[in-house]
Amino acid sequence: MDEPSATQPDPGDAPASVIATRGLTKRYRGGQLAVDGLDLTVPAGSVFGFLGPNGSGKTTTIRMLMGLIEPTAGTARVLGHPMPRSARTVLPQVGALIEGPALYGFLSGRDNLLRYDAADPTADPRTRKARVAAALDRVGLAAAAGKKAKAYSLGMKQRLGLAAALLQPRRLLVLDEPTNGLDPQGMREIRTLVRELAADGTTVFLSSHLLDEIEQVCTHAAVMAQGRLVTQGAVADLAAGARGRLVVTTPDGAEAARVLKELGVGDVTADGERVTGEPPERDLAEVTAALVAAGVRVRGLTVERASLEDAFVALTGEGFDVAG
Amino acid sequence: MSRADVREAGAGRRPNPLWALGLLRSELVTTVRRWRTLALLGVLAAVPVLVGVAVRIETRGGGSVGGGSGEGPAFITQITNNGLFLVFTALAATLPFFLPMTVGVVAGDAIAGEAGGGTLRYLLVAPAGRTRLLLTKYATVLAFCLLATLVVAVSALIVGALLFPLGELTTISGTRISFAEGLGRALLIALVVAASLVGVAALGLFVSTLTNSGIAAMATTVGLLITVQIVDQIPQLHAVQPYLFSHYWLSFADLMREPVYWDDLVKNLGLQGLYAAVFGSAAWARFTAKDISV
Numbered sequence: 001m002d003e004p005s006a007t008q009p010d011p012g013d014a015p016a017s018v019i020a021t022r023g024l025t026k027r028y029r030g031g032q033l034a035v036d037g038l039d040l041t042v043p044a045g046s047v048f049g050f051l052g053p054n055g056s057g058k059t060t061t062i063r064m065l066m067g068l069i070e071p072t073a074g075t076a077r078v079l080g081h082p083m084p085r086s087a088r089t090v091l092p093q094v095g096a097l098i099e100g101p102a103l104y105g106f107l108s109g110r111d112n113l114l115r116y117d118a119a120d121p122t123a124d125p126r127t128r129k130a131r132v133a134a135a136l137d138r139v140g141l142a143a144a145a146g147k148k149a150k151a152y153s154l155g156m157k158q159r160l161g162l163a164a165a166l167l168q169p170r171r172l173l174v175l176d177e178p179t180n181g182l183d184p185q186g187m188r189e190i191r192t193l194v195r196e197l198a199a200d201g202t203t204v205f206l207s208s209h210l211l212d213e214i215e216q217v218c219t220h221a222a223v224m225a226q227g228r229l230v231t232q233g234a235v236a237d238l239a240a241g242a243r244g245r246l247v248v249t250t251p252d253g254a255e256a257a258r259v260l261k262e263l264g265v266g267d268v269t270a271d272g273e274r275v276t277g278e279p280p281e282r283d284l285a286e287v288t289a290a291l292v293a294a295g296v297r298v299r300g301l302t303v304e305r306a307s308l309e310d311a312f313v314a315l316t317g318e319g320f321d322v323a324g
Numbered sequence: 325m326s327r328a329d330v331r332e333a334g335a336g337r338r339p340n341p342l343w344a345l346g347l348l349r350s351e352l353v354t355t356v357r358r359w360r361t362l363a364l365l366g367v368l369a370a371v372p373v374l375v376g377v378a379v380r381i382e383t384r385g386g387g388s389v390g391g392g393s394g395e396g397p398a399f400i401t402q403i404t405n406n407g408l409f410l411v412f413t414a415l416a417a418t419l420p421f422f423l424p425m426t427v428g429v430v431a432g433d434a435i436a437g438e439a440g441g442g443t444l445r446y447l448l449v450a451p452a453g454r455t456r457l458l459l460t461k462y463a464t465v466l467a468f469c470l471l472a473t474l475v476v477a478v479s480a481l482i483v484g485a486l487l488f489p490l491g492e493l494t495t496i497s498g499t500r501i502s503f504a505e506g507l508g509r510a511l512l513i514a515l516v517v518a519a520s521l522v523g524v525a526a527l528g529l530f531v532s533t534l535t536n537s538g539i540a541a542m543a544t545t546v547g548l549l550i551t552v553q554i555v556d557q558i559p560q561l562h563a564v565q566p567y568l569f570s571h572y573w574l575s576f577a578d579l580m581r582e583p584v585y586w587d588d589l590v591k592n593l594g595l596q597g598l599y600a601a602v603f604g605s606a607a608w609a610r611f612t613a614k615d616i617s618v
Binding site for chain 1: 340615
């Protein structure tokens with residue numbers, strides 16, 4: 001490790017993994033196994049998508065990482081320190097939104113943040129007002145800061161919860177379903193915010209059930225099902241695990257299918273004007289040339305990239321919103 | 325990753341030990357700003373008004389309250405002679421139920437209410453620290469005990485001064501003391517009454533760590549209070565009565581003796597300390613080991 005910089009946190013100083021769990025297990029009283037032997041590694045500086053159907057143990061994992069519940073077995077290290085033992089050292093550097101926002105309805109949005117900030121013994125009271133104002137501004141709530149939180153819409157509450165996570169400069173943000181209850185414009189704003197934070201060097205751990213959201217913002221992802229980790233890695237690698245499809249759009253479907261089979265394309269199926277098959281090894285230009293030479297009128301030819309959803313279904317063998 | 329690196333990462337943040345008190349300040353302000361707290365204090369402030377007006381109406385013709393036979397709360401017969409006695413009467417009237425009930429509501433809600441609202445998890449990841457949060461909550465409940473008692477006392481003093489004459493007063497022992505000394509005794513009594521609530525506050529806080537429903541914790545605490553008050557009235561159960569937190573509550577009247585009779589006062593304060601130690605420890609053991617899953 002290099003000499004630590006004296007003035008500001010240098011990403012080079014960060015541990016290689018911001019979150020590392022080994023055999024992390026939680027069995028609730030009553031015997032239900034919520035998380036089973038989880039080995040999760042979240043690289044520093046990543047935007048890490050945490051995926052899984054409802055009831056797959058995502059939130060239980062997050063609660064163990066934040067020291068809210070004690071693991072039955074295994075260890076969890078956050079920012080290089082064991083949790084929950086080092087909660088006092090670790091948590092001031094972590095901003096968290098866990099299972100939706102929770103607010104004091106009788107307090108204004110601003111007073112809610114002042115209270116949460118006062119709960120952090122490392123937060124300087126002299127800069128409290130300014131930091132609260134900056135956090136409100138960052139999530140677009142400055143105009144509604146004086147309103148009582150009980151009058152907030154679900155989206156506004158979600159924004160206020162995010163603002164609470166942004167009261168201090170953080171090294172890790174844990175965001176559980178951050179776009180819940182937001183309209184499409186709000187979702188886009190949050191995605192932009194996550195990208196900005198990641199660009200500043202903050203590691204973002206993002207749980208979501210929206211696969212396209214994970215695909216759009218995450219560099220890495222892990223998939224959970226029934227308390228177990230099914231896979232983890234870079235998003236590009238995960239999606240590559242499920243192969244794409246060659247798609248030819250043509251009015252001459254039967255002829256195109258014959259040509260593709262001759263070219264050695266496997267699993268060719270023709271469905272009206274849409275002929276699909278496994279992507280060939282050879283150059284797509286050659287495929288196009290061969291089709292045209294055989295008199296097939298080609299409207300379009302492309303390889304449809306496998307989505308994370310394809311990867312997910314391939315891994316878990318089930319639809320996404322099925323409860324585990 | 326070394327310790328030095330963590331400190332580097334928190335650049336510009338050099339925690340000051342005093343900052344830890346920010347939570348207590350926030351807790352006090354938040355409690356007092358709640359509509360519910362204000363309603364409870366309003367009810368407490370209304371009791372002396374009710375008693376004072378009732379006594380005034382009943383004695384308009386120059387008669388004495390309850391025919392002078394000692395019916396009703398302690399000191400009530402003396403109010404017409406000296407408004408200051410309304411303070412003692414009001415405290416004696418509210419101590420058995422109204423005061424501990426309001427304390428039970430505030431203490432029962434302390435942790436369970438935060439858990440039920442989900443705000444507990446955000447306080448803990450802030451990180452408030454479980455022990456620090458529990459101590460802050462208990463300190464706030466104790467502050468409420470004092471505030472509630474003072475609300476009753478001050479309200480009674482104002483009503484007493486408006487409706488009745490003030491002046492020298494006679495102690496239970498028959499000696500005369502000056503009005504200033506009487507005021508001093510009234511303040512002392514208010515402090516003892518507030519201290520009498522320490523036990524029920526600790527009990528309420530412990531109950532509050534057992535559930536995630538503020539309402540359930542409040543109801544349980546108030547239910548326990550009623551049960552204890554009933555058990556304290558059943559002669560056959562006299563063996564357990566000295567251990568009930570409410571058993572020596574009315575000993576505060578002994579402060580109006582000359583000289584002061586300390587035995588029961590000391591027993592009362594000792595019992596409150598015992599309850600605070602036992603249920604405070606139980607609350608700590610429970611809360612620091614609890615899975616926060618709501």
